[in-house]
Amino acid sequence: MRSTDKTTEAARVMSICNACRYCEGHCAVFQAMELRLEFNSDTLDYLANLCHNCGACYHNCQYAPPHEFQLNVPAAMAELRQENYGVYAWPGFMGKLFANNGLWVSFLSIVVITLFLCGTAILTWDDFFSAHENAFYGVISHDVLAAMFGAVGGFVLLALLVSIVKFWRTMNLPSPFRLDYPRVMQGIKDALSLKYLDGGNGQGCSYPSETPSMARRWFHQMTFWGFMLCFAATSSATVLHYGFDLPAPYRYLSLPKLFGILGGLGLTVGPAGLLILKARADAAPKGKTNKGMDVSFLVLLFLTSLTGLCLMFVRDTQYVGVMLSIHLGVVMTLFLSMPYGKFVHGFYRLIALIVFAVEKNDHKQVVGVCPDKKAA
Amino acid sequence: MKTESDHYDVLVAGGGQAGLIAAIVAAEKGARVCLLEGAPRTHRGGNTRHTRNLRPMHIGPLSVLSGTYDEAEYWDDLMRVTKGKTNETLARMTLRQSTEAVDWLEARGVQFQPPLGGTLHLGRTNAFFMGGGKQLLNALYRHADKLGVEVHYDAMVTSVEISEGRFKSLQVGHHTISANAFVAAAGGFEANIEWLKEAWGDIAENFLIRGTPYNRGDLLRMLLDAGARQTGEPNQCHAVAIDGRAPKFDGGICTRVDCVSLGIVVNRNAERFYDEGEDFWPKRYAIWGRLVADQPDQVAHVIIDQKARGAFMPPVFPAVVADTIGELAQKIGLDPATLEKTVADYNAAVQPGKFDHTELDGVHTSGLAVNKTNWARTLDHPPYSAYCLRPGITFTYLGVEVSEKAQMQMADGTESPNIFAAGEIMAGNVLGQGYLAGIGMTIGNVFGRIAGREAADYALNR
Ligand SMILES: Cc1cc2nc3c(=O)[nH]c(=O)nc-3n(C[C@H](O)[C@H](O)[C@H](O)COP(=O)(O)OP(=O)(O)OC[C@H]3O[C@@H](n4cnc5c(N)ncnc54)[C@H](O)[C@@H]3O)c2cc1C
Ligand code: SF4
Ligand code: SF4
Numbered sequence: 001m002r003s004t005d006k007t008t009e010a011a012r013v014m015s016i017c018n019a020c021r022y023c024e025g026h027c028a029v030f031q032a033m034e035l036r037l038e039f040n041s042d043t044l045d046y047l048a049n050l051c052h053n054c055g056a057c058y059h060n061c062q063y064a065p066p067h068e069f070q071l072n073v074p075a076a077m078a079e080l081r082q083e084n085y086g087v088y089a090w091p092g093f094m095g096k097l098f099a100n101n102g103l104w105v106s107f108l109s110i111v112v113i114t115l116f117l118c119g120t121a122i123l124t125w126d127d128f129f130s131a132h133e134n135a136f137y138g139v140i141s142h143d144v145l146a147a148m149f150g151a152v153g154g155f156v157l158l159a160l161l162v163s164i165v166k167f168w169r170t171m172n173l174p175s176p177f178r179l180d181y182p183r184v185m186q187g188i189k190d191a192l193s194l195k196y197l198d199g200g201n202g203q204g205c206s207y208p209s210e211t212p213s214m215a216r217r218w219f220h221q222m223t224f225w226g227f228m229l230c231f232a233a234t235s236s237a238t239v240l241h242y243g244f245d246l247p248a249p250y251r252y253l254s255l256p257k258l259f260g261i262l263g264g265l266g267l268t269v270g271p272a273g274l275l276i277l278k279a280r281a282d283a284a285p286k287g288k289t290n291k292g293m294d295v296s297f298l299v300l301l302f303l304t305s306l307t308g309l310c311l312m313f314v315r316d317t318q319y320v321g322v323m324l325s326i327h328l329g330v331v332m333t334l335f336l337s338m339p340y341g342k343f344v345h346g347f348y349r350l351i352a353l354i355v356f357a358v359e360k361n362d363h364k365q366v367v368g369v370c371p372d373k374k375a376a
Numbered sequence: 377m378k379t380e381s382d383h384y385d386v387l388v389a390g391g392g393q394a395g396l397i398a399a400i401v402a403a404e405k406g407a408r409v410c411l412l413e414g415a416p417r418t419h420r421g422g423n424t425r426h427t428r429n430l431r432p433m434h435i436g437p438l439s440v441l442s443g444t445y446d447e448a449e450y451w452d453d454l455m456r457v458t459k460g461k462t463n464e465t466l467a468r469m470t471l472r473q474s475t476e477a478v479d480w481l482e483a484r485g486v487q488f489q490p491p492l493g494g495t496l497h498l499g500r501t502n503a504f505f506m507g508g509g510k511q512l513l514n515a516l517y518r519h520a521d522k523l524g525v526e527v528h529y530d531a532m533v534t535s536v537e538i539s540e541g542r543f544k545s546l547q548v549g550h551h552t553i554s555a556n557a558f559v560a561a562a563g564g565f566e567a568n569i570e571w572l573k574e575a576w577g578d579i580a581e582n583f584l585i586r587g588t589p590y591n592r593g594d595l596l597r598m599l600l601d602a603g604a605r606q607t608g609e610p611n612q613c614h615a616v617a618i619d620g621r622a623p624k625f626d627g628g629i630c631t632r633v634d635c636v637s638l639g640i641v642v643n644r645n646a647e648r649f650y651d652e653g654e655d656f657w658p659k660r661y662a663i664w665g666r667l668v669a670d671q672p673d674q675v676a677h678v679i680i681d682q683k684a685r686g687a688f689m690p691p692v693f694p695a696v697v698a699d700t701i702g703e704l705a706q707k708i709g710l711d712p713a714t715l716e717k718t719v720a721d722y723n724a725a726v727q728p729g730k731f732d733h734t735e736l737d738g739v740h741t742s743g744l745a746v747n748k749t750n751w752a753r754t755l756d757h758p759p760y761s762a763y764c765l766r767p768g769i770t771f772t773y774l775g776v777e778v779s780e781k782a783q784m785q786m787a788d789g790t791e792s793p794n795i796f797a798a799g800e801i802m803a804g805n806v807l808g809q810g811y812l813a814g815i816g817m818t819i820g821n822v823f824g825r826i827a828g829r830e831a832a833d834y835a836l837n838r
Contacts, residue, residue: 019630019692022428022508025489037690059514060507062425062628066418069623200506201487210514212487 002041002087006080010048011039013076016069023057027196028356029077030057035365042170043368045084049345049352051077052196054205054216058285065284075287082289085344088170090162097340102292105300105337112336113329120325128321136315136324142247145328152335159339164347171355172366179354183361187354191346194220208281219273223301224346226266230305233260249315260308267305271298297342300334377531377548384410384526385835386828387546387555389533389595391415392422393509394799394820394827395561396516400484401828402559403523407835410555411525412548414532414562415590420513422563423587423771423800423816426628427509429502430821431814432474439478440488443500447471453501453812457662461808463607469780470806470822477821478503485515502814509817533562533595538602541784541792556835557794559827560784561820564772564800565593566613567625572769575610582674584618586768589625596801599776604795605787608773608804614811615665618768620675621693633763635688636664637751638733639680640722641765643671646705646714648722652678653740653750662811669767676765677708679719682757687733695761704760723754771816773804782827794834796827 014033017023024030028050036043053074058064063071086095097104120139121128132138137145173179190196197217199205204214237256240246250257275298278291307327314323337343359366386402388395391413399411413420433450434441450471454462478488487506491499505512520527528548536558537544545554565571567589572580600606622631634657641652641664650667654660668676679701698704705715722741729739731753741747776797777785784795799820806819832838 015690016630016692018690019632020508020628021689022505022629025504025506037686056507060511062508062510062626063630067626199487201490203487211518 006083007041010044010076010080014039025200026056040368046367048077048080049348055285056206059206059210074285078287078289088163088166102296105296109333112333116325116329129318139321183357186357190353191350208277219270222266223270226263229259229263264305264309271302293342303330384408384555386557386831388559390562391420392424394824397824398559398828399525402832403525405832407832409525411527412531417529424509429504429814430817431502432477433471457810457812463805467806473822474818484519486512536598541786543795557831559831560797561799562595563591566769566772568592584768585625586770603786605777605785607777610774612773612809614770617664617668617765620764620766630692638684641678646710648746653748665767677762679762681755697759697761699758708762726752726754775802775804778802781830782823796831798823798827
């Protein structure tokens with residue numbers, strides 16, 4: 001078992017909450033906590049990933065600072081999350097990238113975008129500033145694009161998969177074939193509906209301020225579904241390209257376009273909204289985490305959709321080369337940073353929610369029951 | 377502190393539930409209201425911050441409450457704890473008007489915990505605040521703000537001017553503010569150790585105060601000195617046994633230790649002194665504060681063995697653990713030989729029976745000076761655990777007498793025309809002794825509403 005400053009603080013916090021329990025109605029963290037008497041690092045990683053940092057239990061806590069107990073559940077959980085994202089990362093040494101995420105992602109984006117700009121400029125040379133008959137493929141051929149993104153995508157998938165398996169094991173879940181499917185569905189439903197951003201009563205969470213609000217839930221949904229639609233746009237284009245021999249560009253009333261436009265809009269409004277909320281949010285419940293991680297991820301999402309939408313408009317103009325390079329640079333940075341940035345939270349949270357559905361159903365703790373297991 | 381004006385329709389002292397509700401009701405009736413809260417913003421809301429629920433009467437399911445909790449049953453419950461020390465008219469009025477409490481609060485943004493099922497059996501008798509009393513306070517402060525109630529923090533009322541039972545003005549430091557009507561809702565005096573000592577003697581030095589350090593009873597003292605009629609005894613209060621390591625003030629709910637009925641309790645001399653199995657813990661919870669207060673040094677130790685682990689609410693501080701009783705005694709500073717004898721005598725006196733912690737199982741000891749009448753199991757499965765206990769004062773019952781209009785009564789038999797009281801400062805009218813979970817907030821809620829309404833009506837000449 002891991003024992004660090006972050007796990008020690010989270011265990012202290014949970015022990016006080018477990019004796020108090022006033023917040024049990026707010027979210028899954030407290031209900032999961034109540035099944036336990038002690039908190040080891042496996043359990044704490046689980047609880048940390050159940051926490052949505054909604055702030056409710058901070059604003060309503062009788063022991064919040066300046067009380068001598070100095071209780072701040074969301075901050076303890078946020079700081080522990082940042083630590084355990086790194087612990088579950090693969091390859092292991094890359095986990096360090098969570099610590100100064102904002103910095104290296106910004107750096108990476110500059111490098112990657114510059115490379116794309118220079119690369120395309122050198123390759124297309126005189127044609128860099130001209131319109132092309134077949135839009136972007138006139139700038140970079142489809143095969144080059146597919147090879148480049150295929151390779152990076154393959155690595156990203158592998159890294160994510162290994163991390164997820166590591167987390168899955170720690171959460172003591174059985175192999176995917178022996179899962180309890182109704183519980184899995186419940187977990188997926190809770191994750192997709194962002195159930196635990198509802199404050200417990202459907203009134204919304206205490207974010208950005210103490211006043212309950214649905215804003216975070218809405219913007220998060222726009223971001224998530226925007227992302228999924230953009231993903232659907234790329235996938236449908238791939239199917240059309242390879243399956244039906246229908247290469248881009250597509251008409252406005254085609255699947256990839258419709259998905260892309262809708263998704264792009266969601267993925268601009270959503271992250272922008274979340275960034276604004278974040279800027280306005282109370283500082284205390286966020287903890288001393290590297291806020292750069294959240295910000296860099298949101299900015300990348302925002303820029304991905306913004307540059308994507310721009311690209312659509314300048315597709316047939318002389319600016320296609322510049323725009324495409326920038327867009328591809330942003331997307332590539334997003335890809336590369338996925339296994340080592342905020343993107344991973346979705347998977348861990350989903351898994352934690354599935355475990356929670358199982359525990360709740362069986363009234364029995366699943367995570368953290370192997371105290372002699374060696375540290376991950 | 378600087379207020380916007382020197383004169384208000386209604387002035388309220390105390391920003392806990394009772395004062396806030398009075399301020400809100402008065403403002404809703406159109407009065408110009410100023411609320412003075414003695415604590416800083418971070419500590420606003422006094423003991424209300426530490427509460428969990430209130431107890432409303434209801435016929436049939438009501439909001440988050442199931443079943444029926446009618447006046448007869450509520451009254452019986454109140455009689456059982458107060459042993460008749462209550463003002464029946466005020467008490468019955470409180471029970472009846474408590475029915476509206478949940479709706480009233482919900483309409484002003486307070487959230488209650490929906491019944492969750494599972495391990496959390498929420499109730500028929502008590503409505504639980506989502507996130508506890510601080511959530512209730514946050515919502516009510518927001519609502520008061522919307523209504524234009526002027527709220528001041530760090531605003532301890534330091535003196536009041538009352539002549540012939542009529543409120544004129546008050547002072548917060550050097551600042552004087554007057555008003556047509558005044559609502560006193562500044563809590564009890566439980567945080568005032570000197571005052572507690574007047575009633576309890578020097579042992580009060582060893583009491584821990586579960587709630588806010590700001591309820592020093594200064595306003596109560598001023599009102600009594602100005603001729604208000606006193607209700608209740610100074611040593612009547614809600615006192616429970618809490619972990620001896622709890623903070624001196626503000627430890628709140630989490631410092632409770634609820635394994636008393638699962639083990640034995642010994643004093644500094646390593647001797648048992650009361651039947652730990654007398655009744656279910658929630659019912660007996662409130663008597664152990666006094667029991668421990670009566671012991672030397674106001675300290676006791678509850679001792680359990682491995683069998684009891686995990687069968688009670690997890691305590692906030694870790695237990696002292698040892699493999700033998702002698703070693704445990706040493707660790708907690710008791711005489712090992714005496715504790716070994718106490719445990720051996722107790723073990724030898726345990727009669728056979730089927731232990732069942734969910735009911736009064738009658739499994740008892742026999743032949744001891746102090747027998748345990750239920751849940752008596754031998755202490756023989758190491759490791760053994762000990763928790764230190766001290767008296768924890770929740771709130772005091774001595775207060776000012778009030779009428780059905782929450783109007784303050786004077787010692788000379790008249791009533792003050794424009795002074796109203798709500799909450800802890802007058803809870804003793806209803807709760808002369810004992811305690812019924814959730815009734816503190818119920819009294820504050822009902823009298824807060826009455827005081828706000830009457831104060832506004834008086835102030836606006838209606
Ligand atoms: C740990 C704990 C748990 C409890 N749990 C429950 C429960 O679950 N249910 C229940 O019904 N009851 C509970 N109670 C009792 C409950 O807290 C009180 O009955 C209720 O809060 C009283 O409300 P109030 O507004 O009268 O007083 P308070 O909420 O204490 O407010 C009094 C306010 O007056 C202020 N003040 C004091 N002196 C001055 C002054 N001179 N000038 C200006 N302001 C001043 C204080 O700062 C304070 O904010 C609990 C109490 C404690 C300590
Ligand atoms: S956050 Fe505070 S109020 Fe909520 S359960 Fe924990 S200790 Fe209690
Ligand atoms: S911040 Fe919100 S989600 Fe996290 S533990 Fe507190 S109530 Fe639960």
